[in-house]
Amino acid sequence: xxxxxxVWAIVAVALAGVVALAVVARRGRxxxxxxxxxxxxxxxxxxxxxxxPSPAGDFGDVAATERxxxxxxxxxxxxxxxxxxxxxxxxxxxxxKMTAAMKSLAEATKSAPDLRLVTITVDPDRDTPxxxxxxxxxxxxxxxxxxxxxxxxxxxxxxxxxxxxxxxSREDLFSHSSKFVLADREGRVRAYYSPLLDDAWLAxxxxxxxxxxxxxxx
Numbered sequence: 001x002x003x004x005x006x007v008w009a010i011v012a013v014a015l016a017g018v019v020a021l022a023v024v025a026r027r028g029r030x031x032x033x034x035x036x037x038x039x040x041x042x043x044x045x046x047x048x049x050x051x052x053p054s055p056a057g058d059f060g061d062v063a064a065t066e067r068x069x070x071x072x073x074x075x076x077x078x079x080x081x082x083x084x085x086x087x088x089x090x091x092x093x094x095x096x097k098m099t100a101a102m103k104s105l106a107e108a109t110k111s112a113p114d115l116r117l118v119t120i121t122v123d124p125d126r127d128t129p130x131x132x133x134x135x136x137x138x139x140x141x142x143x144x145x146x147x148x149x150x151x152x153x154x155x156x157x158x159x160x161x162x163x164x165x166x167x168x169s170r171e172d173l174f175s176h177s178s179k180f181v182l183a184d185r186e187g188r189v190r191a192y193y194s195p196l197l198d199d200a201w202l203a204x205x206x207x208x209x210x211x212x213x214x215x216x217x218x
Contacts, residue, residue: 050204051211055188057163059084062155064120067132067148074151074159075187077116081209082183084118086166086176089127089135094178094196099139101195101202102180106146108202115209117146122160122173124150164189180205184212 059082061075085102087095102117109115119136121127127135132148141148151159153173160167160176168175182191182205191208193201 048200048204049208049211050182050191050193050201051208052189052191055184055190057165057189059183059187060159060163062151062159064149064151065129067129067136067150068143069129072149074149077118077183078187079185081115081185081212082118082187083115083180083205084120084164084183085178085180086120086122086160086173088121088123088174089131097196098178098180099135102146103139103141104202105180105205106142108206109209112209114213115145117141118149119146120149120151120156120159122156122167122176124153124156182208182212184215 059074059077061073064072064074066072083102083105085098087098089095099119102119106117119132119141121132127150129150132150136143136146136148156173157170160173161170164181166177166179166181167173168177178194178196180193180195180201181189182193184190190212191205193205195201198204
């Protein structure tokens with residue numbers, strides 16, 4: 001019994017020593033820094049303009065046929081602001097939504113005689129003027145303010161890829177962007193908009209139009 005008592009006494013002293021050392025070590029340790037708190041300055045203000053720092057590309061001067069069968073040139077668009085997109089009439093992807101967005105723009109700018117909406121087909125062989133006319137009629141497009149253009153393939157490659165940059169390659173015109181492009185009175189690209197991704201695109205575009213209107217006409 002005596003031996004057991006001595007053993008347990010030794011164990012108790014050892015345990016007490018361990019606890020004491022732990023307390024001393026804890027008191028001597030540098031205080032832990034609190035987790036870093038990232039201060040929030042609130043949400044960044046919504047971007048209210050898409051205007052580019054400088055003009056990029058233009059509509060050039062190539063022959064086109066409007067859905068009415070009227071021959072024209074893209075240079076004829078100068079003198080007015082233009083919002084344009086690229087579609088093909090039998091598209092099962094984003095094209096119908098793009099056309100619906102363009103329709104919304106048409107309705108929002110009814111009182112803007114200085115603006116023309118232009119939809120250009122990326123398949124000039126299949127989308128003849130009559131096919132474009134039927135498509136435009138289904139969309140309820142105003143014949144005077146919303147033009148649908150058929151441009152010969154070689155010139156279309158220049159416009160869509162080299163000038164407006166709304167297709168991924170010169171050869172694959174069907175891989176077109178769903179963006180809208182805004183051109184000033186001189187036919188120069190001033191902004192791009194994403195009507196299928198940005199809920200504020202229409203407000204930005206109409207605001208940018210007002211900014212461009214204040215620029216002196218050349």
